[in-house]
Amino acid sequence: MRIRSFAVVAVVAGLALSACGSDGGGGGGGPASTGGRANPDATVTIGAVLEPTGLDITRTSGVAVGQILLGNVYEGLVKRDQKGVVSPALATSYRISPDGRTYTFTLADNAAFHDGAPVRAADVVSSLTQVIAPNSTNPHASDLASISAVSSPDPRTVVLTLTERDSGLLFNLTGPAGAIVRQGATGLDGRPDGTGPFRFDSWRRGDSITLVRNDAYRGPKAKVARVVFRYLTDPNAQNNAVRTGQVDIGAISDYDLVDTYRGNPKFTVAEGTTTDKFTLAFNQDRGPLADVRVRHAIRQGIDKDGLIKVLGAGTRIGSPVPPLDPWYSDLTSIDRYDPASARRLLAQAGHGGGLRLGLTIPNIYPPSIGDYVTSQLREIGITIDLRRVEFPAWLTDVYTKHDYDLSIVDHAEARDLAFYVKPGYYFGDRSPQARDLAKAGATAASDADRDTALRALARRYSEDAIADWLLLAKVRQVARVGVTGYPTDNISAIYDLSKIEVVKS
């Protein structure tokens, strides 16, 4: 069995992400250039939260590594923009056969790795073959599970053969599983070597990662000479670094603090949407939560609008589908906040005299979320034993051993609806109906069919109360005036650096 560590580590990514990303609305670029003279020799320092555990994109799990390297250092055959729209990258074009089982890509003829070697079809074949190999060590291997063979009839053409239709394949090829590395490349952990607009320069563990512009890039060149990701895990340190100019762009999650930058002529504030779904998971496999009435009661007992109010930002969602996904539908009317009804449901389930449940929450999230849920559940007669744990402890206890009643983590991955039907996932919908819907969505012949199936699946999740989705986080970045073009939304787990520019001051 392949462990989907991505799913989990992505959770951490919530924080990595909140370190980067946000939006003023619209096109997904930061504030437009003010018309000053751009400085091509500039260095941009970005305050980030979650440092990757390694830099080998073919082995390292977690969103942090992809966020830094994907699209910047590495490229795939195709790429996605801030809104999830797929377009050609290393491939200049692609063709899909009518039965949806053969994808033919034509490679760019002037693409080269950073060491100067040209990109050949053999590099693509070896990269993707390694991912789908039976003994693959790629943590994102299941993204490409539908591919049965990769071949290249000529040096500029790559053909993917699928076992069945896969409506998510192109999107997945834009992710870390689709990154193209050089055939036979070694030492990727210390020296990532890709084809993107930035070259890897250095990594000071615990401090920063530096990328420099790839002047030999085939497309439009990056607009700054150097980008430094500085890791500042403490929100106060992040705030101070922004305020004192140690970083040019920083993520400030606290709305009160963000407000202190508004109206300040030295900073711009950008707010954007994310795919960070703070999820209260229910362990249906044991105890009182096996009873659907208890699960509905908990959902009805938590005032999500109140939580969003005290946190200052966030979007109410009724399922793991964010509003920007094509198969979104508004499910927030299921299990509206209604403590009286929640208490009735608990009484019907035989817990009228009170109920005691454990809640495990990694300590990387703001304590207010756990405090809020604990307090709200006490109002409907549920006593919570709150356990704040290190993230690895959460992975062991909750994710691996399923030893929990309730758990809160940020599921940061985009388009993760199918995770929750996997057998052995730490929570989810085990019914055959849900599995059929997920399969129907994945193998749909048209986007409309896919959207219909996935919409029904999301509704099922919500009606069956497999979890409560507390909120979809927002991300706010504060940037020094003069720095523009940074990605503001954070829905693609990729932080595109190529459009960032700095105006000479």
Next chain:
Amino acid sequence: MNASARALARGVWGSRSGRLGAVLSGLVVVAAVVSLVWTPYDPTRVDPAASWAPVGTAHWFGTDRLGRDLFSQVLVGARTTLLVAVAATAIAAVVGVGLALLATLPPRLVSEGVAHLVDVLLAFPVLLLAMVLAAVYGGSRWTAIVAIGVGAGIGLGRVTRGEVRRVLGADYVLAARAAGAGTGRIVRRHVLANITPTVSVQLSLILGLSVLTEAALSYLGFGTAAPTPSWGRMLAELQPYLTLRPLTLLWPGLAVVLTVLGFNLLGDGLREAGDPRLLERPAEGAGGAPRTAPAAEAPAIASASRARLPWARGAGRT
């Protein structure tokens, strides 16, 4: 309460700093006791509608971001603080006096070894010890209590050792020994009784230190675990809003300051009341002095030292 304790209490109340210290410390105790039976709100209950409510009749100290009542949190926090301070100080007393005795009574090889060990251990900051404990056993009140108690106890042992040695060298101890008293009896009747003034002053300082250290540990996330309210955690949670909502930080900050001040002033009062050299007037009699034991067995020495007092103080003034 026996006669000597009553006299000590009178002495503390008689000094200005002692009285202020007693009042402040008493206030903390009252807050802690009251919080057991009544708080205006459940201190952990969130109320989105009351987020950042201002100081007023509804919320005397205002609320935090989650709408939790700060006054209730400060009240319940007093309980945490007092528990940690008292328990840690008790541990410090046992550890400190124990170390002091171990560093004086046994044969030279052992006692000198213990004394040097204490000197070495003194180099480890209490905060560091607490963090190590928290890293191994997880941060909680109990790791904080143990760390503060042991850490402060080592310092206490260092100070107390000198006192123990002084007492052991005193004539009345020699006299008792000559009269056939064993080590156990001498320790119980003479040593413990005579180091009590010094130790109790030290312990009152340790009380204050414990309050500060507990707040620091909770602030750093190594102390009292959520959701139990604690002043240090309140400070940590409110600190990002220092420039925005300074008033919210005032309450837990003030609580810590006043409590530490109270315990320290109480210590001053104890010292003044317990140290005959600082007395304004001669003690009313041997029975009323805090040092019962020496007074009983070595009245000459005790009264001789007291006899000099009025003269000494008088000389200082003129």
